[in-house]
């Protein structure tokens with residue numbers, strides 16, 4: 530219940546139309562990388578409730594005329610969300626069985642993406658995710674935000690609590706249990722505050738990601754950087770790592 534609470538909120542917060550400039554920046558990086566990798570299929574790992582991916586997918590297919598296909602996966606699939614997205618079409622499929630990002634089945638071919646989830650993995654495991662993509666000669670893209678700065682560490686908990694209190698009535702899957710967990714026994718906002726703060730503390734920096742890719746494969750082009758995108762809700766900083774095989778299979 531609490532995991533879905535967090536991932537449904539993330540989907541709402543990160544998918545807001547006011548963030549379209551941010552979605553567009555991600556979509557254009559992805560499109561360019563997928564064209565180089567010669568694929569239109571995205572295998573999204575650690576999907577939760579999709580975060581910003583579905584907004585990105587819409588832009589890819591409509592505005593950018595790039596008919597990508599997405600497969601959502603997660604170790605703990607948000608089943609109701611996965612079913613809803615599959616039936617909505619838009620080139621989205623979902624795997625309802627648990628898919629471990631550390632052990633992706635061979636039949637899941639496509640450009641791998643991880644949104645707001647790479648920090649869940651400690652450095653050795655995170656590197657294994659990249660190694661596995663490299664061993665299968667598939668592209669991989671990691672998007673993380675916000676950056677690990679003292680300011681964000683200090684304020685993330687408060688931002689999450691405020692977002693949970695303000696947005697819960699508009700977030701999908703509203704139920705009596707969710708209202709009680711927000712306004713009577715506020716476990717939801719507290720879990721979001723904990724998750725948000727720990728996530729910021731664990732988010733990899735550009736330098737750490739560069740170290741992680743050292744020696745992985747000479748036949749990969751790695752693009753690792755931080756960008757800041759202006760949105761009506763304020764600037765959004767994103768760190769990304771994109772690896773593309775220079776000789777795709």
Ligand SMILES: C[S@@+](CC[C@H](N)C(=O)[O-])C[C@H]1O[C@@H](n2cnc3c(N)ncnc32)[C@H](O)[C@@H]1O
Pocket residue numbers: 536539540543574575576577578579580581602603604605606628629630631643644645646649
């Ligand atoms: C913070 S949520 C991010 C969800 C989504 N990508 C987003 O942008 O909002 C992290 C997700 O990672 C999933 N997860 C954690 N460990 C995993 C693993 N080893 N393999 C696959 N998914 C995992 C969790 O179940 C959770 O849904």
